[in-house]
Amino acid sequence: MKRLTIPAKLSRLTQPSSASHIWKPANCPTRIGTYNSSITNCVTGQTSKVPPVRRATPAGVNSTVADANFTRSETSVNATSVSTTCAGKVVNKRIPPYDFKARYNHLLERHKALKEKFEEKCEQVGKLETLPEQFKEVQSHLASTTEELKNTKTEKEYLQRQVKSQQQNIELLTDSLTSITGEFEKLKRAYKKLQREHDELSIEVPKVREQSADLVDKNFKLMESIAICKEQLFRSNVERKELHNAVMDSHGNIRIFCRVRPPLDFERHKLLCGWNYVDESTLEIFNCDPLIKAKNKGHSFSFDQVFHQSSKQEDIFQLVAPLIQSALDGYNVCVFAYGQTGSGKTFTMDGTIGNPGVILRTIDLLFDSIKAYRNLGWQYQIKVQFLEIYNEVLYDLLDNEPKELEIRMTRSEKNGIYISNITQETVENADRLRQLMRIAKMNRATAATAGNERSSRSHAITNIELIGSHAEKHCTSIGSINLVDLAGSESLKTSMRLNETKNINRSLSELTNVILALLQKQDHIPYRNSKLTHLLMPSLGGHSKTLLFINVAPFQDCFNESLKSLRFAASVNQCKIAKARRVRILNTSNFQ
Numbered sequence: 026m027k028r029l030t031i032p033a034k035l036s037r038l039t040q041p042s043s044a045s046h047i048w049k050p051a052n053c054p055t056r057i058g059t060y061n062s063s064i065t066n067c068v069t070g071q072t073s074k075v076p077p078v079r080r081a082t083p084a085g086v087n088s089t090v091a092d093a094n095f096t097r098s099e100t101s102v103n104a105t106s107v108s109t110t111c112a113g114k115v116v117n118k119r120i121p122p123y124d125f126k127a128r129y130n131h132l133l134e135r136h137k138a139l140k141e142k143f144e145e146k147c148e149q150v151g152k153l154e155t156l157p158e159q160f161k162e163v164q165s166h167l168a169s170t171t172e173e174l175k176n177t178k179t180e181k182e183y184l185q186r187q188v189k190s191q192q193q194n195i196e197l198l199t200d201s202l203t204s205i206t207g208e209f210e211k212l213k214r215a216y217k218k219l220q221r222e223h224d225e226l227s228i229e230v231p232k233v234r235e236q237s238a239d240l241v242d243k244n245f246k247l248m249e250s251i252a253i254c255k256e257q258l259f260r261s262n263v264e265r266k267e268l269h270n271a272v273m274d275s276h277g278n279i280r281i282f283c284r285v286r287p288p289l290d291f292e293r294h295k296l297l298c299g300w301n302y303v304d305e306s307t308l309e310i311f312n313c314d315p316l317i318k319a320k321n322k323g324h325s326f327s328f329d330q331v332f333h334q335s336s337k338q339e340d341i342f343q344l345v346a347p348l349i350q351s352a353l354d355g356y357n358v359c360v361f362a363y364g365q366t367g368s369g370k371t372f373t374m375d376g377t378i379g380n381p382g383v384i385l386r387t388i389d390l391l392f393d394s395i396k397a398y399r400n401l402g403w404q405y406q407i408k409v410q411f412l413e414i415y416n417e418v419l420y421d422l423l424d425n426e427p428k429e430l431e432i433r434m435t436r437s438e439k440n441g442i443y444i445s446n447i448t449q450e451t452v453e454n455a456d457r458l459r460q461l462m463r464i465a466k467m468n469r470a471t472a473a474t475a476g477n478e479r480s481s482r483s484h485a486i487t488n489i490e491l492i493g494s495h496a497e498k499h500c501t502s503i504g505s506i507n508l509v510d511l512a513g514s515e516s517l518k519t520s521m522r523l524n525e526t527k528n529i530n531r532s533l534s535e536l537t538n539v540i541l542a543l544l545q546k547q548d549h550i551p552y553r554n555s556k557l558t559h560l561l562m563p564s565l566g567g568h569s570k571t572l573l574f575i576n577v578a579p580f581q582d583c584f585n586e587s588l589k590s591l592r593f594a595a596s597v598n599q600c601k602i603a604k605a606r607r608v609r610i611l612n613t614s615n616f617q
């Protein structure tokens with residue numbers, strides 16, 4: 026049989042319940058033959074004197090056993106003491122040693138009792154044997170419970186985080202709810218206000234409706250009167266044009282302005298001619314050469330206007346502006362600047378930055394007038410081209426590419442001219458036109474660098490075409506402006522570049538010839554003798570208004586050239602070109 030090792034804790038359970046009973050473990054040595062007067066405690070190792078103890082037998086056996094381990098030798102000499110209970114009192118009865126039967130019975134009883142006890146203990150031990158298994162079970166249960174606890178903790182943390190974020194959400198939602206509620210309240214107030222206004226307006230509506238009907242009626246009447254006014258305005262405008270033209274005609278269709286430029290700062294030391302400005306249209310020039318002073322007498326010239334040295338650009342343009350107005354009314358206008366090199370032609374036509382000349386001021390005036398004309402029902406289209414005539418060759422100043430430009434006649438119009446291959450641009454505003462002018466100037470300057478002072482040896486022409494249309498009246502008005510900065514006139518004697526000078530002088534004298542032929546009303550006008558006169562044919566004939574600036578330098582060393590220019594201008598001044606008439610109004614109106 027397997028021997029059980031019983032732990033100290035459990036061993037106490039297996040001891041007899043009576044303190045007087047001596048339990049002896051298997052490994053504890055037994056002193057046989059002693060009457061248990063002394064017992065060695067196997068647990069503590071102490072030895073104590075224990076007197077014989079009277080004990081109750083298990084299962085109600087009423088006998089007293091001195092010791093379960095007494096020996097045969099003892100039984101043979103000693104009587105056995107047995108305790109019995111009689112009427113609630115313990116009675117010790119001694120079994121005499123010779124009463125074997127009684128002693129046998131007594132032993133049988135004791136054996137039975139011990140056996141029962143032994144079985145009971147075995148049962149207890151059996152139960153104890155299952156403890157490790159139970160322990161294992163409990164351990165595994167504990168492990169699974171720990172795992173569960175861990176999972177539960179993780180879940181708890183996750184749920185706590187969820188709770189926290191939900192709480193934040195709730196806070197945000199609460200905030201937005203608060204602001205929405207505020208907005209809602211505001212809207213409610215606004216709505217109420219609007220409703221009040223609406224109620225008030227609802228009361229007003231019938232009155233306003235009534236007033237509106239009145240106004241519609243009045244408006245209708247006003248529209249009628251506006252139509253009448255418009256008609257009158259249109260007629261007045263036509264009349265104004267006629268009158269304007271009459272005034273211009275009264276000045277002559279070719280006008281000559283003379284401008285004497287001031288000496289510049291670095292020219293102060295130079296000897297000046299004598300200048301006498303008799304009135305606003307007459308000037309006298311005196312030769313101040315000290316060698317011929319004695320016989321000097323003044324040369325007097327009269328023109329439409331004389332501008333002295335301190336005249337301003339704006340004073341000059343004031344008198345040019347009516348001509349520009351005529352171009353918008355459908356006339357061909359030509360403005361020339363004629364004079365010796367350095368006499369101020371470019372200054373008069375182009376001007377400088379901050380002191381614009383005729384061309385830039387014309388651009389501004391045109392676009393301002395077009396705006397005003399729009400109110401009268403006129404729409405204008407403006408087309409521009411810039412060209413240069415150098416040594417009788419035409420150059421496109423808006424395109425640097427070398428190409429051949431030719432003057433051609435239009436089929437539709439008598440004396441109508443156009444240039445093949447030239448760049449013509451339709452401009453929408455003054456800025457773009459100014460920009461194109463800058464490009465043209467730049468291209469001219471570039472060519473000048475390459476062509477040895479070409480800019481002052483060439484004619485520069487700015488051509489602006491003005492096409493007006495009146496949709497209501499089915500009228501079209503086509504006018505044009507040619508602004509010409511002529512090449513400087515120069516004496517062949519003083520010229521360094523003979524060929525250029527010959528060409529310039531030839532084209533300038535052809536210009537004089539054309540003007541004189543016109544003056545003499547010759548049948549044949551030699552327009553085609555030079556590129557310049559050919560090109561300007563429509564602007565020089567009887568159907569145009571021409572303005573000639575004669576620019577002169579104030580210096581004594583320019584006296585001869587100045588006199589020449591002034592004489593040329595004086596001869597032109599006498600030219601009575603046939604009364605200018607507006608030829609290019611193409612319309613179906615009764616008012617023309």
Ligand SMILES: Nc1ncnc2c1ncn2[C@@H]1O[C@H](COP(=O)(O)OP(=O)(O)OP(=O)(O)O)[C@@H](O)[C@H]1O
Pocket residue numbers: 285286287289334364365366367368369370371372373480481511512513576
């Ligand atoms: N009325 C004026 N007031 C002030 N400066 C002027 C005036 N006229 C001309 N000038 C100046 O005189 C100089 C010569 O003028 P400009 O270049 O206009 O002469 P030009 O006749 O065009 O010469 P070119 O035939 O060589 O081109 C320039 O510096 C110009 O600014």
